[in-house]
Amino acid sequence: MIRVLLVDDQRLVRAGLRMLCEDCPDLEVVGEAENGEEAIRQAGLLTPDVVLMDLRMPGVDGITATAQLTAARPAVRILVLTTFDDDEHLYPALAAGAHGFLTKDSPPEDLLDAIRRTAAGESPFSPRVLRRLVRKAVGAHQKPEEVVDLTERERDVLALVADGLSNAEIAARLRVAVSTVKTHITSLMTKTGADNRVRLALLAHRLPPRPR
Template sequence: MIRVLLVDDQRLVRAGLRMLCESTPDLVVVGEAENGEEAVRAMALLGPDVVLMDLRMPGVDGITATARITAATPAARILVLTTFDDDEHLYPALSAGAQGFLSKDAPPEELLDAIRRTAAGESPFSPGVLRGLVRKAVAAHQPSTALPALTGRERDVLALVGEGLSNAEIAARLHVAVSTVKTHVTNLMTKTGADNRVRLAVLALRA
């Protein structure tokens, strides 16, 4: 059972997320918070497996809450729910320790899958959100072409990560098992020093 904490300042949004999460037998909502301060307290009290975090909230916002949660609990898994006009908040949230980013208009099944992937240690990103993050990251840094020694297949996987594809999509494109892609992504992170999927995607584009 995956235990989920909902963090959003809109009650209707939280109610909708609760209904969606509890419509499936492997997820349970253990608590709700309407601002970042409540989220930090709830995290400490409830210890959820995944935090669904809104970014724009009154008082303590989602970025600050994410930083405080990850500082206190480095293993915390935080999945940010974002809107199309939240671009300026995405990279700070990533730097604060968020593991994944999903658009609020994502299909329900995509959100449920993202929660499961976040709980499993993956970093899910809506393709459009990932592209926005990568554009900002690339614009903020000088381009570099330095890559460590990679196998041909690792280079293929890295290029597709740079396109914003999920592990399942990469597996379908390359005609390999999803577990094989996960292994390649893990190896790429180890070899490049990238600690999440966004930094891998940035590396792919800058290389």
């Protein structure tokens, strides 16, 4: 069972999120908070697995709350759910320690999948957010990591990570077990030194083409 804390200053939004989560047998909404200060207090009392965090709230905002929660309770994973995906909100949220970033216009099934992926240690992003991260990094002329030898299957997995697919979606696309995908991703991180899926996605766009 994944324990979820809902954080949003709009009661109607929280009610909708609660109804969505409570329809899933593997999700349990353990509490709600209407601002960052309350979220920090509730997280201490309720020990959620995932905090679904809004960013713009009165008093202590979501970015400040994310930074304080990740510092005090590193086992708690933060999934941002916000209306705003501009640089002013995206990069501070990631710097504060957010593990994933979705916009509120995401389909309900994508949100539920993102909660599960966040709890499982993945870093889900709305597809357009991931594309913006990649474009910004590629446009910054960053020095590529030293390219090591990757197997054909590792390159296949890496390309699908860059497309924003989850482990389950990659497994279905490649017709392999989810555990096999996890093994490949662990290998990719070890070989490249990337410590999360976003950096793997950035690396995918800087790799030279496969030899023919």
